[in-house]
Amino acid sequence: xxxxxxxxxxxxxxxxxxxxxxxxxxxxxxxxxxxxxxxxxxxxxxxxxxxxxxxxxxxxxxxxxxxxxxxxxxxxxxxxxxxxxxxxxxxxxxxxxxxxxxxxxxxxxxxxxxxxxxxxxxxxxxxxxxxxxxxxxxxxxxxxxxxxxxxxxxxxxxxxxxxxxxxxxxxxxxxxxxxxxxxxxxxxxxxxxxxxxxxxxxxxxxxxxxxxxxxxxxxxxxxxxxxxxxxxxxxxxxxxxxxxxxxxxxxxxxxxxxxxxxxxxxxxxxxxxxxxxxxxxx
Numbered sequence: 001x002x003x004x005x006x007x008x009x010x011x012x013x014x015x016x017x018x019x020x021x022x023x024x025x026x027x028x029x030x031x032x033x034x035x036x037x038x039x040x041x042x043x044x045x046x047x048x049x050x051x052x053x054x055x056x057x058x059x060x061x062x063x064x065x066x067x068x069x070x071x072x073x074x075x076x077x078x079x080x081x082x083x084x085x086x087x088x089x090x091x092x093x094x095x096x097x098x099x100x101x102x103x104x105x106x107x108x109x110x111x112x113x114x115x116x117x118x119x120x121x122x123x124x125x126x127x128x129x130x131x132x133x134x135x136x137x138x139x140x141x142x143x144x145x146x147x148x149x150x151x152x153x154x155x156x157x158x159x160x161x162x163x164x165x166x167x168x169x170x171x172x173x174x175x176x177x178x179x180x181x182x183x184x185x186x187x188x189x190x191x192x193x194x195x196x197x198x199x200x201x202x203x204x205x206x207x208x209x210x211x212x213x214x215x216x217x218x219x220x221x222x223x224x225x226x227x228x229x230x231x232x233x234x235x236x237x238x239x240x241x242x243x244x245x246x247x248x249x250x251x252x253x254x255x256x257x258x259x260x261x262x263x264x265x266x267x268x269x270x271x272x273x274x275x276x277x278x279x280x281x282x
Contacts, residue, residue, distance in 0.1 A: 001254055005020070005028070007025075013030065013098070014054045033094065038070060038083060040090050051098050063098075064100050067088060088103075092129070120165060124165075130167075141174060141175040143175040144184065146220075148225050159205060174210045176201075177213075177259075188241055217234055218237050230260065231268060246276055
């Protein structure tokens with residue numbers, strides 16, 4: 001895998017690339033705006049130009065975005081869902097301005113309406129987003145989830161059902177999250193366990209739809225349905241499991257991005273990336 005990290009954008013969206021370069025990242029994930037605010041303005045030309053310059057200077061092969069945590073397409077029809085659709089359309093435009101290939105998105109929470117209803121709402125919401133967005137080169141990568149609360153995406157069948165129901169499924173992709181898979185009940189600690197899940201995904205959706213992997217250990221145990229990321233090797237998954245994951249030849253050229261807790265000086269990212277790099281077999 002091509003290893004890297006989610007980078008902060010405080011001070012400018014281009015700052016993520018500067019920090020990524022300093023850490024020797026081969027991939028960088030970033031938010032396109034403040035992830036806990038709805039409001040977003042188009043980037044001024046100087047920001048887009050600065051981002052392009054820093055990207056060329058950093059030479060990071062994989063740069064992509066993560067959508068705001070506020071967006072929920074799975075909920076019932078409401079002002080919040082309407083706002084979520086508009087917000088995702090806006091973020092697709094921001095990603096297009098920076099020439100990013102995809103945005104990672106949590107599928108959403110059905111809020112008590114049930115999984116089947118939530119899945120239909122997600123598919124319909126994505127269809128509306130894509131109809132409103134002319135930026136066809138920017139895909140939405142649905143992320144596997146831990147299954148906390150009423151969230152959709154803790155089962156591979158959820159993602160497959162969304163793909164099947166969506167009219168614009170060609171614009172959809174998948175982002176695997178190791179902590180979420182584990183908390184959802186998928187035991188990825190052994191090569192056989194990992195292979196079993198990947199084979200299921202291939203049969204249901206196709207490995208060509210996988211565009212990124214989030215490499216996170218888990219504070220919570222197998223099947224806990226609790227979404228808590230931990231530093232690599234410090235959680236319930238364990239360091240050994242990441243060896244067969246980062247060396248899976250099927251994902252040799254895929255971005256493998258950590259989303260582990262960090263301080264302003266990014267020392268935890270340095271440590272986690274060092275551990276993962278030590279596991280890569282030449």
